[in-house]
Amino acid sequence: MSKPFLEVDGLSKVYPDGQGGDLTVFEDIRFALQKGEFVCIIGHSGCGKSTILNVLAGLDEASSGNVVMNGKEVKGPGLERGVVFQNYSLLPWKTALNNIIFAVKARWPKWSKDKVREHSERYLKMVGLDHALNRKPSQLSGGMRQRVSIARAFATQPELLLLDEPFGALDALTRGVIQDELVKIWEETRQTVFMITHDVDEAILLSDRIFLMSNGPNARIAESVQVNLPHPRSRATIFQNPAHHKIRDYLVDFLVNRSGSAQPEQDGTPKVIDPSAGDAAPKPAPAKPDTETETAARAVNA
Amino acid sequence: MASLNVRAALLSISFLILALGLWEMSTQPPAATQATSEYELLMGISGQESRVPPPSAVIKVAWAELSNPFYDAGANDKGIGIQLAYSVYRVLTGYLAAMAIALPLGFLIGMSPLMYKALNPYIQVLRPISPLAWMPLALFIIQDSDASAIFVIFICSIWPMLLNTAFGVANVRSDWVNVARTHELNPFKTAITVILPAAAPTILTGMRISIGIAWLVIVAAEMLVGGTGIGYYVWNEWNNLDLSSVIFSILMIGVVGMLLDLALGKAQKLVEYKE
Numbered sequence: 001m002s003k004p005f006l007e008v009d010g011l012s013k014v015y016p017d018g019q020g021g022d023l024t025v026f027e028d029i030r031f032a033l034q035k036g037e038f039v040c041i042i043g044h045s046g047c048g049k050s051t052i053l054n055v056l057a058g059l060d061e062a063s064s065g066n067v068v069m070n071g072k073e074v075k076g077p078g079l080e081r082g083v084v085f086q087n088y089s090l091l092p093w094k095t096a097l098n099n100i101i102f103a104v105k106a107r108w109p110k111w112s113k114d115k116v117r118e119h120s121e122r123y124l125k126m127v128g129l130d131h132a133l134n135r136k137p138s139q140l141s142g143g144m145r146q147r148v149s150i151a152r153a154f155a156t157q158p159e160l161l162l163l164d165e166p167f168g169a170l171d172a173l174t175r176g177v178i179q180d181e182l183v184k185i186w187e188e189t190r191q192t193v194f195m196i197t198h199d200v201d202e203a204i205l206l207s208d209r210i211f212l213m214s215n216g217p218n219a220r221i222a223e224s225v226q227v228n229l230p231h232p233r234s235r236a237t238i239f240q241n242p243a244h245h246k247i248r249d250y251l252v253d254f255l256v257n258r259s260g261s262a263q264p265e266q267d268g269t270p271k272v273i274d275p276s277a278g279d280a281a282p283k284p285a286p287a288k289p290d291t292e293t294e295t296a297a298r299a300v301n302a
Numbered sequence: 303m304a305s306l307n308v309r310a311a312l313l314s315i316s317f318l319i320l321a322l323g324l325w326e327m328s329t330q331p332p333a334a335t336q337a338t339s340e341y342e343l344l345m346g347i348s349g350q351e352s353r354v355p356p357p358s359a360v361i362k363v364a365w366a367e368l369s370n371p372f373y374d375a376g377a378n379d380k381g382i383g384i385q386l387a388y389s390v391y392r393v394l395t396g397y398l399a400a401m402a403i404a405l406p407l408g409f410l411i412g413m414s415p416l417m418y419k420a421l422n423p424y425i426q427v428l429r430p431i432s433p434l435a436w437m438p439l440a441l442f443i444i445q446d447s448d449a450s451a452i453f454v455i456f457i458c459s460i461w462p463m464l465l466n467t468a469f470g471v472a473n474v475r476s477d478w479v480n481v482a483r484t485h486e487l488n489p490f491k492t493a494i495t496v497i498l499p500a501a502a503p504t505i506l507t508g509m510r511i512s513i514g515i516a517w518l519v520i521v522a523a524e525m526l527v528g529g530t531g532i533g534y535y536v537w538n539e540w541n542n543l544d545l546s547s548v549i550f551s552i553l554m555i556g557v558v559g560m561l562l563d564l565a566l567g568k569a570q571k572l573v574e575y576k577e
């Protein structure tokens with residue numbers, strides 16, 4: 001096997017717990033991403049997903065461990081890693097188009113004005129916003145803003161795209177529409193994506209693999225679930241595939257019953273699970289009611 | 303029903319007429335029978351001069367002054383336009399100089415907690431000093447009354463701009479700074495393309511406060527240094543006991559101050575953004 005595109009080795013994050021002691025949010029996080037993979041990470045609120053993503057982005061520093069991308073250690077943010085933030089983070093004084101132009105200019109400083117504009121418009125068109133080029137973010141709906149934000153990230157063609165709950169603030173209908181768009185763009189570009197979500201169905205629709213995180217403190221990435229569903233996928237038909245149910249049941253069971261106790265392999269890498277091939281949850285481990293937070297409830301209701 | 307604006311305008315005009323009417327009536331010459339008080343006799347003040355002039359007299363002065371605002375008949379007799387122009391020139395010069403220092407320094411303080419901590423004690427001590435208290439020192443060091451007045455404007459308009467710039471820069475949403483970071487903008491580019499527009503509304507608020515204070519201070523400064531300017535003009539007319547001119551120039555100070563504020567208000571509108 002060739003050297004993976006991205007390697008995360010033994011990350012941990014320690015915060016002061018406010019009472020003079022230390023709080024280890026997560027520890028010994030190990031995983032690797034191959035080029036062109038779409039990976040989602042799911043875990044209960046507060047287990048440290050955003051922190052991991054920010055470390056990958058270079059916006060935050062881990063207490064120990066390191067991240068190597070393309071053979072180079074990640075230190076600080078960089079254009080080869082694009083980020084879509086949960087709150088869109090568009091510059092409110094710029095129009096939708098100018099927000100993208102801002103990013104494209106930063107990525108290719110030598111391009112001519114026309115080329116930058118043409119490139120930026122193409123990506124806005126891709127997310128269906130060619131009619132709103134000249135509107136400011138305050139004049140756009142939440143869904144439209146997130147589309148601009150996604151277009152901005154894709155437009156710079158980063159080698160790794162990091163998405164932190166990009167649809168978390170959207171209503172179910174809008175979310176579905178944008179998920180479809182993301183599927184479409186990804187089929188076209190095949191970029192490597194690392195995405196946080198709370199939505200089991202979203203994760204199955206989009207990912208090649210889903211990382212499951214155990215609860216904090218001392219959270220781990222316990223399992224890596226294979227999503228063996230053919231591409232291109234569509235929201236309307238994906239659940240007709242029998243594998244879909246198996247994967248979904250596995251994920252929900254993990255979140256409801258096992259996220260408190262799950263552990264990775266001895267060597268610290270996530271256990272590889274393929275529900276479509278019959279891997280099922282190790283039985284007992286009765287559900288503790290207090291571990292059932294919002295995430296699990298939402299996953300079950302979805 | 304008439305629109306709110308029309309009704310407000312009508313009401314404003316009625317208030318004006320009412321106020322002018324009351325003023326005119328209360329300043330009528332006293333009846334001939336009324337004896338001059340002994341105090342006035344003693345002090346040698348005639349009844350005529352001790353009265354506030356009626357609005358009609360002020361309007362007459364205003365008409366005369368405004369129909370030829372830029373005449374220049376010697377040191378103590380210049381048109382109101384010339385005097386106002388002197389004051390505006392001093393305010394703008396001092397103000398622009400303050401801007402040239404306050405904006406970059408404010409950026410530095412806002413972006414660097416170290417600089418903030420190091421400079422804050424000085425700012426806190428210097429800021430509450432009445433700008434006019436600097437006047438003697440300025441006159442002594444600069445040896446020039448005009449430049450001293452400009453210096454006083456400089457020193458009084460620098461604080462609001464400096465503090466607002468530092469505050470605005472320090473409080474730019476970290477999300478936007480992160481956008482700059484993930485796009486690998488260098489510090490200078492980040493300052494220009496992200497922090498400046500993000501902090502611009504706060505900075506402009508500081509600039510608007512500053513211009514207001516500068517205009518307040520210039521009148522007092524010019525009363526002190528004399529020579530030219532609207533402040534000197536007011537004081538000079540007072541010494542001539544020409545109260546109609548005094549009242550007229552007070553009104554002009556108000557009008558010019560309002561215009562300066564309006565200009566900054568317009569600029570503020572330009573840089574505002576909705577989140």
Ligand SMILES: Nc1ncnc2c1ncn2[C@@H]1O[C@H](COP(=O)(O)OP(=O)(O)OP(=O)(O)O)[C@@H](O)[C@H]1O
Nearest residue numbers: 015016025043044045046047048049050051052216
């Ligand atoms: N500055 C900080 N100081 C102390 N603790 C912090 C700090 N920032 C984050 N934490 C803690 O780190 C943990 C992980 O936070 P993080 O935002 O990564 O969680 P998350 O998995 O993204 O949660 P969510 O799903 O709610 O977004 C939380 O328990 C939080 O309390």
Ligand SMILES: [Mg+2]
Nearest residue numbers: 049050051164
């Ligand atoms: Mg988070």
